[in-house]
Structures are given as C-alpha cells and as structure tokens.
Amino acid sequence: MNLRDSLGALSDRRFAWFFTARTVSTAGSAMAPVALAFAVLHIDQSASALGQVLGVRTIAMVAFLLVGGVISDRFSRIAVLQVAHLLTCLTQAAAAALIITGHATLLQITIIEGLNGAVSAFTMPAMMGIVPLVVDRARLQQANAMLSFSRSSLGIVGPAVAGLLVVGVGPGWALAADAFTYVVAIVALSRVRLPREERTAVRGSMVRDLREGWSEFTSRQWLWVIVVAFGVTNAIHVGVIGVMGPLVAKTTPAIGEAGWGVILSAEAAGTVLMTLVMMRLRLTHPLRAGMIATAVIAVPLAILGIAPAIVPLAVAFLIGGAAIEIFGVGWNTALHEHVPVSVLSRVSSYDALGSFVAIPVGTFLYGWLATLVDHETLLVSSAAVYAAVSLAALASPSVRNLRHRADEPEGRVTAAL
Template sequence: MRAKDSLGALSDRRFAWYFTARTVSTAGSVMVPVALAFAVLHIDQSAGALAQVLGVRTLTMVVFLLVGGVVADRFSRIVVLQVSHLLTCLTQALAAYLIISGDATLTQLTVIEGVNGAVSAFTLPAIMGVVPLVVDRSRLQQANALLSFSRSGLSVVGPAVAGLLVVSVGPGWALAVDALTYAVAAVCLTRVGLARRSAEPRAPRTSMVRELREGWGEFTRREWLWVIVLAFGLTNAIHSGVIGVLGPLVAKSTASIGEAGWGLVLSAEAVGTVLMTLVMLRLRLRHPLRVGMLAICVLAVPMVLLGVAPAVVPVAVGFFLAGAAVEVFGVGWSTALHEHIPVSVLSRVSSYDALGSFVAIPVGTFIYGWLATTVDVETLMLVSAGVYVAISLTALLSRSVRELGRSSEDPVSTGAAADATSRS
C-alpha cells in the first residue's frame, strides 16, 4: 500500500477536522498521567493516596458509562463530545489552579478527578460512535490507525515534557495545558459538519431502559465481544495496579528512574506505538483479535522489568515493546467493532465494552495500593505478570475470538435492522 493510500482517510473534510480535534485534545491529555500522579505524591507520598485519586476517577466513569452510551446514541455525538470537552476543560483548569497556587488537598483532587471521570463516561462512547460516520467504510482500519498514530506520536514527547515540568515549575502547568487543549478541540469539532450528512440510522426514541436492553442484546449475542471484554476486565485491573500505582511509587523511590525518568519510560512506550502504527497503516489484519490477544501478552514484560531491573533503560525497553503490542490490539479491536456492530447501537455497545473493561480498575488500584504496604513489590509484580499472560491466552480458547475475520457487509443492515424486524 502506498503512503498516499494510507493517509487517504484525511481527504474527507469531516474526518480531517475530527482528527484535528482529537489530536489537539490528546496533546494535553498525554501529560496528565505523569502530572496528576506526582501532584498527588507531592501532597501525600503514599500508594494509598495515589490509588484513591485514580480509583475514584475510574469509579465515577464506570458508574456513568451506560448512561453515556445511551446519550451518545440518542443525540448528536459531536455535540456530546463538545459538551464533555468543555466540562473537562473546566475540571482540569480548576485542578491546575489549585495545584499551581499550592492550595490543593488530596480531598479536592479526588473530588475534581471524580467529576472528570464522570465526564469521560460520555466522551468514550461518543468517540467510538463517530468514526464510522466520518470516514468511508473501506478506510476504517486506516482511520483508526491514524488516530492512534496521533495519540501515540504525541505520547512520545508528552510524558517526557510533563516530567520536566514537574521537576521545574510543577505539575499544575501540565494540567493547565490539558484544559486549554480541550477548549480548542471543542471549537474544532464545530467544523466536522456531521449534520450535513444523512441522519444516522436509528430506531424511534424509546425509554432509556429499553435502549440499554437493546445495547445489551447486541453485546451478549457476540461471543467474541463479551469474551474479550471479560478478559480485559481482569487484566486492566492488574495493569492499572502495577503500572498506575506501583510504577510511579517505584520510580519515585528509585534513584535510577525518578520522576523525569518515569516520563521518559512512558515516552518509550509511545515510541513503540508510533512505529507499530506505521505498520498498521499498511498491514491488513485478517484475524484482528487472534493477533491482538497474542500481542497483548507482551504487556507483562514491563511488569517483570519493574520488579527485577528497576532502571530507566531496561524498563524503557519493556514499555517500548508493550506500546507496540497495545497498538496491534487497539487498531484491530476498534476496527472489529466498527465493522461488526451496527452504527445505531455502536455507542451503547462500546459503553458496555468500556464498562466491562474498566469496572475492575478501581478495585485494582485500591487493592494494589493496599498490597504495596503488605507484600514485597518485586514478588507482587512478577506474580501479576504471570496472571496477566494466563488470562490473555485463555481468551483465545474461544473459537469466536480466534476466527473473527474482516467484514465486507454493512452491520447497519445485518445487525440492528434485522433485530428490529424480528421484534415487529
């Protein structure tokens, strides 16, 4: 495939503006994990404090995800994104102000990030539902790879810049940049012009409960879908605990890594993602989930290295490999959803996907925050890595997961529409 063909999705004005909005908002967001983690540790140097803030943020997101999916399928997904972006701008601006002024407390950051998590519950389903509406079906994988390339490319420099800001002027300025980028992204979304296209196919308005049941029906009748989500519900809990809680704790307490080193390590992960994205722009995945679940096992590598070799170079290598693996799975998973799920229920199905994948993350962060005080950290990381691989490989026992291929049919006519006919 020629480079021009790989970038063909950008020739559509709607996707080009959507791509711009996502790129701008991501430019600030990639700095947040580093900035927020060390802002919390500056107030309270304990794994429990970090687990509290991260856990509450994820918990509120999980609580509102299903509502967010219904809202995104009911209303204009672009408008939903604009509103959520503006609210994210306000929450991050408030957090930045409190941190920069030196008045931030652990309780304040917990509440603010809890609100931010609730807002993101509306952002995620809307984002998943927009792509099939702004790009030709034949270019779905390329569009998903381009979006991933933007995110991972910015992630190369974002965490490193955040690490430098933390040690120079403080973490609040990184959050301030994030707030600004969401405001700019909301403006860019006004240029997508989705309303000028034909209306999205959707059933007559019904109650929220019924719409949730319809989304649940679409979700449960596809074995490949719920098996992967179940697996990620468990592995995400492990990953969030090891990388989100234990990782910054080990970095801060290890002279060979430190805050700036942790930012560089996360940037190495993004480099791996960027390089793999270039491959994904040209390579067509025939069995995206089979390849994706084998690749995702590589995420255990940085867990092992953090436990046995906590130094910048080996840990960065592990994160580089993990970044490449995440890209393989991420592009394959998004493309599978876009090709096999009817667009009229895509946001609701993706909200069930996000709920199942993320529901254990608050539990994981809280549990690992406690385990870090009672179990040897090296042992904890090694055991976690082994369990992570075992769960990922177990998902491949499902034939539906192993053999899911690419679809040449429009799921709008083969999925929800067929179900509606049978109900009538």
C-alpha cells in the first residue's frame, strides 16, 4: 500500500473536513492543560489550587457524560459538536480575558473550567458517533488511525507550543489561542454533511434513552468484557504512570525529573509511529490483536520496578506506546463497525464513563499502596495483574473472534451479538 492509499480516507470530503476540524480543535486541547496549569498557578501558587480546578472539571465531565451520549444520539451530531465547541470557545476565552486583564480569581477559573468539563461530556460521544457516517466502512480502521495520528502528534507538539506561549506572552494568551482553534473547527464542521437519517431525533424520555443505551451496551459481551477489563488496567496504568513513575524517577538519581520526561516522550513517540503502521495494516481480529498488545504494556510497568534506568525504560515505553495504539485503533474500529449508529454515542459514553471512573480510583489507590508496599514488589505485581487481566479478556469467544467487517455489503452496521 503506497502513501496515497494510506491517506485514502481523505478522498471523502466529509471525512476531510471532519479530520480538519478534529485536528485543529485537538491542537488547542493539547495546549490547554499546560496553559491552564500555569494560569492557575499564576493566581495561586499551590498544588491544592490546581487540584481543585482539575478535580471540578473532571467531576463535571463525568456527571454529564451519559447525558452527552443521549443528546448526541437524539440530534445531529455535527450540531451538537458545533454547540459544544462554541461553548468551549466562550469558556476558554472568558478565562483568558480574566487572566490577561489580571482580574481572575481561583473561584472564577474553577467555575469556568467546571462548565468547560461539562461541555466536554457532549463532545466525546458526538465525535465517536460521527466517524462511521463520514467514511466508507472499508476505510474505518484507516480513518481511526489517521485521527489517532493527529491526536498523538499534537500531544507531543501541543504542550511544547503552550509552554513557549506561556513563557513568551503569558498563560492567558495560550488559553486565548486554544479558544480560537474552536472557531476554526466550527467553520470546518459546517462543511460536513451527514446522512439525512442521522438527523432523525430519538423520541422518548431521557431515562428511556439511557436504558436503551445500557441495553445495547450489555447485550454485546465483547463490549462490556473489554470495558470491565480496562476498568482494572486503566486504574493500574494511571496509578503507575501518574503516581509511581514520578516517585521512582525522583528517588532514582539515574533518572530524575528530566529523565522521566524523556521516558514519557518515548511512549508518545511509540504511539505516533504505530499509527503510521495502522494506516497500512488491517487488523482481521481487532480485539484479539488489541488485547494481546495491551498485555505487552505490562513490560514497561515491570521494568520500572526491576531496572529503573533511562535507556531500558525508554525502549520499553516506546513499545508500550505502540501497543496502546494497536488497541486504540482496533477498539474504535470495532465500535464503529459493530454498534448501530443510532445508539453509538450512548454506548461510547458508557465506555468512557468506565475509563474516567478508573482514573481517581487508580490515583488514590496507588498513593495509599506506595506507603505500604515495597516499590519494586508493587510495580512487578501490578504488571502481572495488568497482563493477566488483559489476556483473561480473550477467554471470551466474542472478544477473540470479533472480525473486521469491511468486506460486508454497504449499509447501516448492525449489532454483532
């Protein structure tokens, strides 16, 4: 497959404009965490202040996630996404204006970012539901790989650009740049035309729609098995990378803070490199490949405990980043091919809820365990559980046998029960 074929999904103007919108908005999102962190610290130089703002944002997002799935399935997802982008633009612009003028208070920024978090709960389900509507089924994996490549690449570049803006002109202007990207994304989304049937609103109460989404979610064994497995592995991953990693790096002179940054950059590089492969390589059994790859992520977790040094960890995290990408592309493609478009946003919101709930669990759990258990023992044990849970998911025939459906006749994707 040549380069032109690898980028074939862009030949569809609908996907090309959606890809442009996603790329531009992701560029702003990649800058936002750095800009926001320094903006908060500019107001109140304490970890608790930053924790307050980020905590409120996350809680608001989780609280509205299921509602976001229902709304995205009821109305045109492009319209939902445009409204969400507009509100994100306004909230980030308000925060930027307050900071630039020197009138910002911690309470104001906390409220604004809480609103921003609530809006993001509508963004994610809407975006997930759009992809199968703007690209041919045969190119779904390729489209997901391209979107992931954009996200991963900007995840490396965005924070660096935000850092330069913070140093050069201040955190307020970095947030203003983030706000502007959503204006461009709204314009690009206006060029995306979805099928007429997608605009048909789902009739019924919010509770009924949530029940229908839950029924669709639980009726697919492959779906809930993977979500349950990742509820465990995500908690471990967040605990190890977010808590144990910095702790080991700081207490190991051969690594240090700078070395830990290099290691995380290696993981990001592995993700980016694998997206290039996934544009050209088709996964016949996306979940089988994804869960085997997920088990490989246990390797860098174990090495962090056994051989905490920059070179072996950088190599291991490079491989781990590649493994993360194999699962990510395979998972998104499986959702797009095997879940009806009419309920896709609700199903993806239940999936996302399972992932986000695991984040605080892992953070608090490992903060506690690190004070009770020897670090090497904790990390090696965590790696073993991580691999065991990942491979255990393959015990389900529906997980290991789920196939890529690109060769089936065109038409609306139906359930694979």
